[in-house]
Amino acid sequence: xQLEFYKYQGTGNDFVMIDNRSETxxxxxxxxxxxxxxxRFGIGADGLILLENDSETDFRMVYYNSxxxxxxxCGNGGRCLVAFAKKLNVIENNTTFIATDGLHHASxxxxxxxxxxxxxxxxxxxxxxxxxxNTGSPHHVQLVEDLEHYNVKENGAALxxxxxxxxxxxxxxxxxxxxxxxxxxxxxxRGVEDETLACGTGATAVAIAMNATGQTNASSIKLNVxxxxxxxxxxxxxxQFTNVFLIGPAEFVFKGVxxx
Numbered sequence: 001x002q003l004e005f006y007k008y009q010g011t012g013n014d015f016v017m018i019d020n021r022s023e024t025x026x027x028x029x030x031x032x033x034x035x036x037x038x039x040r041f042g043i044g045a046d047g048l049i050l051l052e053n054d055s056e057t058d059f060r061m062v063y064y065n066s067x068x069x070x071x072x073x074c075g076n077g078g079r080c081l082v083a084f085a086k087k088l089n090v091i092e093n094n095t096t097f098i099a100t101d102g103l104h105h106a107s108x109x110x111x112x113x114x115x116x117x118x119x120x121x122x123x124x125x126x127x128x129x130x131x132x133x134n135t136g137s138p139h140h141v142q143l144v145e146d147l148e149h150y151n152v153k154e155n156g157a158a159l160x161x162x163x164x165x166x167x168x169x170x171x172x173x174x175x176x177x178x179x180x181x182x183x184x185x186x187x188x189x190r191g192v193e194d195e196t197l198a199c200g201t202g203a204t205a206v207a208i209a210m211n212a213t214g215q216t217n218a219s220s221i222k223l224n225v226x227x228x229x230x231x232x233x234x235x236x237x238x239x240q241f242t243n244v245f246l247i248g249p250a251e252f253v254f255k256g257v258x259x260x
Contacts, residue, residue: 003260005036005043007253008084010076010114012197012227014253016043017084020050020062030068032260037066043258046189046196049077051085054098058091061099065191073101073136075200075246079114082106083250101136112251118204118244124212131209135244138170139205143215147176147184152195156188173202175210181218183210186226197227200246207232208241 003025006017016036018025026032027050037045047065054060061081065071078099085091086108094107105117118135125132130142140159144150156172159165172188185206187199207221211234220233230248234241 001260002257004257006255008080010080010250011225013076014045015077015080016045016048018050020052033064034068049081057096057098059097067191071191079116079250082114114250115245115247120242122240135201135204137201140170141173141206141209144174152186173206182222184224198225203230204232204246
């Protein structure tokens with residue numbers, strides 16, 4: 001069987017995109033998904049995303065980590081899927097779609113920048129050494145010194161598999177403050193089990209955590225990730241963060257066909 005696929009990336013977070021509106025993709029074949037994402041024996045990606053029909057919105061997002069398992073929300077993947085939907089003429093410039101964490105609104109600007117509305121965040125765990133929240137996926141946020149030389153894979157894995165988060169684990173974000181509205185971050189992603197060049201739900205968590213812990217009063221925050229630049233904006237009402245948007249580029253890389 002020949003499978004047509006598209007490759008997209010958002011600030012270095014890369015994804016295999018498949019139009020599954022015909023429902024022909026073998027979704028339960030985790031070994032196949034893992035092989036397609038493999039950077040040596042497959043196409044190579046941080047994850048695989050299916051675009052499917054939905055009766056109440058423009059489309060449905062089904063996301064798999066590179067280990068082949070279906071996972072929680074991926075912000076950069078969601079932005080890339082919006083760009084993919086536009087390329088397929090499923091949408092024009094504005095859309096609503098459904099994902100594992102619920103309904104999302106998004107828009108594509110003429111310059112290709114995609115703005116994706118994320119879920120509201122009301123519950124934030126603030127500890128002296130870290131902050132934890134769910135932005136569609138669970139995220140640990142921790143300020144560190146010398147971020148450039150920090151061993152993200154080793155220290156991220158220790159926290160992800162450690163007693164703090166149990167069997168399910170968490171994504172781990174290490175952060176450095178640049179100025180009042182700009183932060184740099186590096187992320188260890190569960191499911192990928194390594195550092196990725198960007199993480200959209202992680203960037204969202206970092207922006208909210210920095211505001212919630214008093215590192216910034218800004219409600220529009222710039223995030224420097226290893227693969228480029230993202231931005232997060234939100235409204236803060238009491239302790240709740242609403243109208244949260246993840247903003248950044250989502251780019252088509254190539255299209256291909258692979259035998260499966």
